[in-house]
Structure formats: structure tokens, C-alpha cells
Amino acid sequence: MSRAFQSSLPLARHRIDRDHAARRDDALLDARWASQEARVLVLHKGTALAAAGADPENWDGFGHRPTSRVRAGVALVSPAALPGVVVETILTDGIRLYLGLALGAAEGTTGGRDGGDGAEAEAEAVAAVTEQPVAGALPSGSPVFAVSLGDEQVEALATAAREAGEPEPVWINLRLVAADLGDSEAGAFTEALAMFNWHATHTHCPRCGAATLVESGGWVRRCPVQDIELFPRTDAAVIVGIVDEHDRLLLGSNAMWENNRFSLLAGFVEPGESLEAAAIREIAEESGVVIDDPEYLGSQPWPFPASLMVGFLAKVSPDHPPVLRPDGDEILALRWFTRDEIADPESGVLLPGSSSIARAIIERWYGGPLPEPEPA
Ligand SMILES: [Zn+2]
Structure with missing residues (x-):
């Protein structure tokens, strides 16, 4: 890291x-x-x-x-x-x-x-x-x-x-x-x-449905019926910067976003799964691309509402030439970007916001802060 x-x-x-x-x-x-x-x-x-x-x-x-x-x-x-x-x-x-x-x-x-x-x-x-x-x-x-x-x-x-x-x-x-x-x-x-x-x-208690009581300065909720303590949870999600043999970065456009907004591929870790396995699975599901050995970069909480975003960088597997295959459900479009393309003010491409780990990973690959678009 x-x-x-x-x-x-x-x-x-x-x-x-x-x-x-x-x-x-x-x-x-x-x-x-x-x-x-x-x-x-x-x-x-x-x-x-x-x-x-x-x-x-x-x-x-x-x-x-x-x-x-x-x-x-x-x-x-x-x-x-x-x-x-x-x-x-x-x-x-x-x-x-x-x-x-x-x-x-x-x-x-x-x-x-x-x-x-x-x-x-x-x-x-x-x-x-x-x-x-x-x-x-x-x-x-x-x-x-x-x-x-x-x-x-x-x-x-x-x-x-x-x-x-x-x-x-x-x-x-x-x-x-x-x-x-x-x-x-x-x-x-x-x-x-x-x-x-x-x-x-x-x-309310997930086991019996009783209203829970707040304790410990707000860090515990107790079920008074079963006398069990419930602790705060956070949902791990992986987000991956994928680079091909020409050092281009893969970005996708999500069905929930406006056209022309592109970001890294990401998904939730499933129960019983390591972060690395989740990264490999999510990328294959959303894009058809096979990655090897995702490398951990860093993480940040993303309380919208309850995520921990865990960032990785990965290369496309040399044994599996990438054929882009958007899942058509979450991801509608996929595209490889060169550094010139991502920084081109005429491209009309919208990138992730400055508070996101996605932007930080893109800028790490780019080699510095991305040029800021002219104010509209
Ligand atoms: Zn209960």
C-alpha cells in the first residue's frame, strides 16, 4: 500500500x-x-x-x-x-x-x-x-x-x-x-x-424484531428481549483500475448514470469471499475481462449509505486477450482510455467526483491530477 x-x-x-x-x-x-x-x-x-x-x-x-x-x-x-x-x-x-x-x-x-x-x-x-x-x-x-x-x-x-x-x-x-x-x-x-x-x-433486532436500545455512546444497539448486542456494520466493496498491455485504463458507464459518465468497475464483496476473489469475479461479470493478481492500493469509507471502498490495480491476464463484454445490466458501455483521451477537454467524458476513490485511482494511473474542465 x-x-x-x-x-x-x-x-x-x-x-x-x-x-x-x-x-x-x-x-x-x-x-x-x-x-x-x-x-x-x-x-x-x-x-x-x-x-x-x-x-x-x-x-x-x-x-x-x-x-x-x-x-x-x-x-x-x-x-x-x-x-x-x-x-x-x-x-x-x-x-x-x-x-x-x-x-x-x-x-x-x-x-x-x-x-x-x-x-x-x-x-x-x-x-x-x-x-x-x-x-x-x-x-x-x-x-x-x-x-x-x-x-x-x-x-x-x-x-x-x-x-x-x-x-x-x-x-x-x-x-x-x-x-x-x-x-x-x-x-x-x-x-x-x-x-x-x-x-x-x-x-429493531434482526432476530426477534424487538425495538433495540442505544448504548455505549451510540456504538451499540441492544436487544432487550434476548440481551444481545448489535454492532455497527460496514459493507466492503472492491473497485479496480484495470490496465491493458498498451497501458490503457478500462472505464465503464453505469446504467444508473447519465450518458458519457465513465468510472472504474466496482462491486460488493460477497459473504465468504476474499477481497481479491471479489475483484476478479466482479470484473469478469461486468466486463468479460480476466485480471490476474489484483494489487491492493488503499481504502476509504463511503457512507452512502454504508460502504468501505477497497481499491485495487490490476493487469489484464496475458492468457486471456480482453474482449469487452458489458453485462448490459449494470454496465452499458466499456472503453479503454489512453492518457491523452482521458485528459482531452473536447471528449465530453465525465469522470468521477473529487471525493471518490475512483478518481484517486484514475489519477494514480494518469500520473497526477487530471486537468480540470473549464467551468460551464
Ligand atoms: Zn431480539
Whole structure:
């Protein structure tokens, strides 16, 4: 595995110690929630409350730079800053998910916002979010929680903002802004979204159907009838960059996408199957191409809703000359691309978004960042 590749994956970044040992200590979690350093990431229907000044309207999530130079950021607010009625609902009916302790900014960074456009943009971005503490600025050791609000609580939040003369809350989508976030924000948002997606689909025991109870800071659901613990799950999926003898890359167009959008082939790992076997099987099923020895590159969580994407590079088997045979079901078209073809601005080909591991694998094969299309 290449460390450089792994660190290029927007959703694989994190700056939180998950602090597993504290999860079962309710008194400790209460004290941390009540502390001045506590911060909470606020979700609503899978989106996160944005830091003041974020302008996600300028993002299309497919690798284009924003027209505005203000970066999107996730709000990490003090629990004490939330309206009382919202906090009350969280503590009585909701889930107060403990994400862990902030690790502070990584060594060699200036606050977690990576790859800036220069000092001026950085200063502008920081100025735009000074209303709210940003994750990159969280002191090491700050307890970080996440909550997911219903419509009524969101309305209460908006009302409180209006009454205080503050801007209306803005909600941002992880998939669209991931590459724009600092390490702390990206990690906290990914962890929180993955966990609340699990909670949303595991309200009842899979064995007996009883309503389950939330425990351990949100990391366990217990069936009270059988006294069994249910733990969060994640679904492994493999995604493979396939290269032929001419060093061309195979991309496919999925039935669920618009025409001209191409990406790498991918599929879920089946029970009782290794990652490598899944890669070989999925590629053969979707394309007819036989690959040898897929080489592990890296992985990133993909909480849409519950995947872990495991990336591989593979060569076409020399014993099986490739005959492209799209399965016609998931994959409608398959095409080998040269580097010139993939970078051609006139091709009309749409590539995967900047938050995806697919784009990172394509750029690894390409040898660097792909040229950005001109804004429409
Ligand atoms: Zn049960």
C-alpha cells in the first residue's frame, strides 16, 4: 500500500481518537458533553450543518473548483450554543453519538485545511468561519459528539438563528464537499454519517424484531428481549483500475448514470469471499475481462449509505486477450482510455467526483491530477 495514495483519499482522513474505552462510561460521557471544550457535529437527513460563510452552492462535487474562494466547512458547535429544546430532544429521544477526542492539527499543517489556493484564500476562508470554531482549530483533547436532528429541531435551530440576527443555517452534503474539508472535519463528518446511517436501518433486532436500545455512546444497539448486542456494520466493496498491455485504463458507464459518465468497475464483496476473489469475479461479470493478481492500493469509507471502498490495480491476464463484454445490466458501455483521451477537454467524458476513490485511482494511473474542465 502506498501511504501517499492513502493520504490522497478525501474520506480516509481523520483527526479523532475514537477513544473506545470511554464509550461504556455514561458518567464520563455526560461530563465530556458538559465541558467547555465539547463540540458537536449536527446532521440532518445525511447533511451537516455548515460553518458560517460556507457556500456549497458553488460546488458540483465533480472536481471543479468553486467559483467562490470561500471553502465549505462543517460547523462544530458547543452543545451549550444549541437551543435548549434541541438539546432536550437529543438527550431524551435522540442519539448522542460520541465520536472521540480531537487529535488537533496534524504535524506540518496549519489548521487542517489542506491544499489551499495560497495565503490569501486561506485567510479569506478562516475569516469566513471565525463565527464558528472549525475542526482544524479544535484543541487536542476536545470531546467531539454528533447528533442527527429531525425536522422540528431543525426548525428550532433556524428560529434561534433568526431571533439572534444570524444567517439561516446551511446544510452541506459530504459527497459534494469532501475534498474541500480539512482532515478533522472530513473525518468527523464521515464517521458521524456512517454511524447515523447504521442507526437509521437498525432500529429493531434482526432476530426477534424487538425495538433495540442505544448504548455505549451510540456504538451499540441492544436487544432487550434476548440481551444481545448489535454492532455497527460496514459493507466492503472492491473497485479496480484495470490496465491493458498498451497501458490503457478500462472505464465503464453505469446504467444508473447519465450518458458519457465513465468510472472504474466496482462491486460488493460477497459473504465468504476474499477481497481479491471479489475483484476478479466482479470484473469478469461486468466486463468479460480476466485480471490476474489484483494489487491492493488503499481504502476509504463511503457512507452512502454504508460502504468501505477497497481499491485495487490490476493487469489484464496475458492468457486471456480482453474482449469487452458489458453485462448490459449494470454496465452499458466499456472503453479503454489512453492518457491523452482521458485528459482531452473536447471528449465530453465525465469522470468521477473529487471525493471518490475512483478518481484517486484514475489519477494514480494518469500520473497526477487530471486537468480540470473549464467551468460551464
Ligand atoms: Zn431480539
